[in-house]
Amino acid sequence: MTTIIKFTKMHGAGNDYIYVDTTRYPIADPEKKAIEWSKFHTGIGSDGLILIGVSDKADFSMRIFNADGSEAMMCGNGSRCVGKYVYEYGLTDKTEITLDTLSGIKILKLQVEGKTVNTVTVDMGSPQETGEIDWRKKYPFQSTKVSMGNPHLVTFVDDITRINLPEIGPELENHPLFPDRTNVEFAQIVGKDTIRMRVWERGSGITQACGTGACATAVAAFINGLAGRKSDVIMDGGTVTIEWDETSGHILMTGPATKVFDGEIVEEMES
Numbered sequence: 129m130t131t132i133i134k135f136t137k138m139h140g141a142g143n144d145y146i147y148v149d150t151t152r153y154p155i156a157d158p159e160k161k162a163i164e165w166s167k168f169h170t171g172i173g174s175d176g177l178i179l180i181g182v183s184d185k186a187d188f189s190m191r192i193f194n195a196d197g198s199e200a201m202m203c204g205n206g207s208r209c210v211g212k213y214v215y216e217y218g219l220t221d222k223t224e225i226t227l228d229t230l231s232g233i234k235i236l237k238l239q240v241e242g243k244t245v246n247t248v249t250v251d252m253g254s255p256q257e258t259g260e261i262d263w264r265k266k267y268p269f270q271s272t273k274v275s276m277g278n279p280h281l282v283t284f285v286d287d288i289t290r291i292n293l294p295e296i297g298p299e300l301e302n303h304p305l306f307p308d309r310t311n312v313e314f315a316q317i318v319g320k321d322t323i324r325m326r327v328w329e330r331g332s333g334i335t336q337a338c339g340t341g342a343c344a345t346a347v348a349a350f351i352n353g354l355a356g357r358k359s360d361v362i363m364d365g366g367t368v369t370i371e372w373d374e375t376s377g378h379i380l381m382t383g384p385a386t387k388v389f390d391g392e393i394v395e396e397m398e399s
């Protein structure tokens with residue numbers, strides 16, 4: 129038996145996922161498919177898999193699987209791309225969309241030019257579980273924990289180019305302090321309200337950008353008096369603007385959403 133699954137490869141500031149509309153192409157084993165399809169040499173190549181579906185609480189639902197098959201609660205860059213996907217593929221004509229995620233319902237505001245969505249603002253809700261970690265003699269820095277639905281550990285340094293991310297990233301991701309593992313961000317203030325950040329993502333390793341990570345970094349910068357309520361976070365693959373709204377306490381993330389290509393996976397199964 130042959131099964132065809134249509135997918136779209138999209139990225140948000142270089143953070144690339146495979147997007148599947150599960151109303152048309154149900155995926156029974158997303159953990160396995162995320163591992164298989166994310167591989168660069170033998171799969172499609174991506175940071176993970178995002179499933180778009182229906183919801184009884186919101187316009188659409190989103191599930192995010194990292195490249196190692198683990199499911200995360202939220203994906204900032206992915207949520208912007210879901211907004212672009214559902215609008216440009218005609219699943220909705222709304223420009224304000226509610227999205228059901230494991231970390232609650234998020235509101236997407238699409239900025240549309242002609243028929244194209246280039247940027248999206250996402251109300252990411254309030255940051256949670258913030259706290260400082262003083263590593264004392266183990267590492268020569270102090271870090272800030274921030275949950276944006278998923279866990280982040282943000283460390284500000286004077287010179288980000290001196291950080292050996294492939295070495296320290298997995299070490300901190302899997303540190304015993306974080307039983308559920310953590311995403312790891314290193315950041316440097318490079319100008320007024322301008323932050324350069326690199327990320328080691330839980331379950332995917334170094335990625336070009338992380339939306340929730342950018343939110344966590346901007347929050348950590350504000351908490352530590354390093355930036356104001358609104359800042360630009362420059363990552364390897366692009367920049368997002370993060371605003372911590374004083375009235376609602378919510379984080380508003382604005383950034384690009386880009387389509388790379390459409391494709392189809394043809395699976396041959398023994399009948």
Ligand SMILES: N[C@@H](CCC[C@H](N)C(=O)O)C(=O)O
Pocket residue numbers: 143192194199200201202203204205206278279311329330331332335337338339340341
């Ligand atoms: N890249 C994403 C976050 C994806 C999930 C993360 N790796 C986790 O396991 O928490 C983003 O843009 O937020």
